[in-house]
Amino acid sequence: MSRVRFIFSTDFHGSETVWRKFLNAAKIFKLDALVLSGDMTGKVIVPIIRKSDGKYDATLMGNHYVLTEEEIPEFSKKCRMVSYIPYVTTPEEAEIYESNKEEREKLFEKLQVEIVKLWLELIPERVPKNCKVIISPGNDDKFAIDEVIKSCPWVTFGEEEVVELDEEHEIACCGWVNKTPFNSPRECSEEELYQKLETTISHISRMETAIFAFHCPPYGGVIDVAPKLDENLRPVIMGGTPITIPVGS
DSSP, X not given: OOOOOEEEEOOOTTOHHHHHHHHHHHHHTTOSEEEEOSOOSOOEEEEEEEOTTSOEEEEETTEEEEEOGGGHHHHHHHHHHTTEEEEEEOHHHHHHHHHOHHHHHHXXXXXXXXXXXXXXTTHHHHSOTTSEEEEOOOTXXXXXXXXXXXXXXXXXXXXXXXXXXXXXOEEEEEOOEEOOTTOOTTEEOHHHHHHHHHHHHTTOSOGGGXXXXXXXXXXXXXXXXXXXXXXXXXXXXXXXXXXXXXXXX
16 A cells, blocks of 8 residues: 655644745655645734825734835735734725725635735745645635635645545545534534535545545544633633633534
């Protein structure tokens, strides 16, 4: 039986630092494949607000910055490296996004797509041609990024698909999860999730050597523990300690 060498990763949540390390691992560990199973995109926008004097105000991780236009590219990279999404704007536009959820969500989607494109452009310079890059979006990833990934010539889009790693090994991918309190894009009922998984694995031709890259963890395992939340999505505290519960499928 042949051996296949790959790294399985998940939950980057917009951290360009982690993405770059993920890509660099291909050469370091002489991998046959890089497999990313979801939650690729970030969740927090950092407004870089243009002032009347031509400079820009921004706040990152509690620190206030006054930037010149020349400093914006480096500051934007700094934001992306720690999972935040930079956006240059005006005070008037920032106020609109602050007060209008629908417009804010449209902006999130636009910026997430732009960053995914930027990330994918790093692949040719960092990943050897003989190493496959397989990406399956997760529950927090908006559907708008799917076409970006599909159109990338250096990536195999794995979502709800079975991808061949070599002549003996296949990997079944699914980024959907059971219901969460956050109403994320790719979540569904347990019954629907079961059907998605059944449909996906039905395409496996060599079950004895198959690999399962599912974003949703199994119920009651170590990796599915999360804080219990109240109706306002705040952690439930007892005796000064957050209560944790299993949240997998």
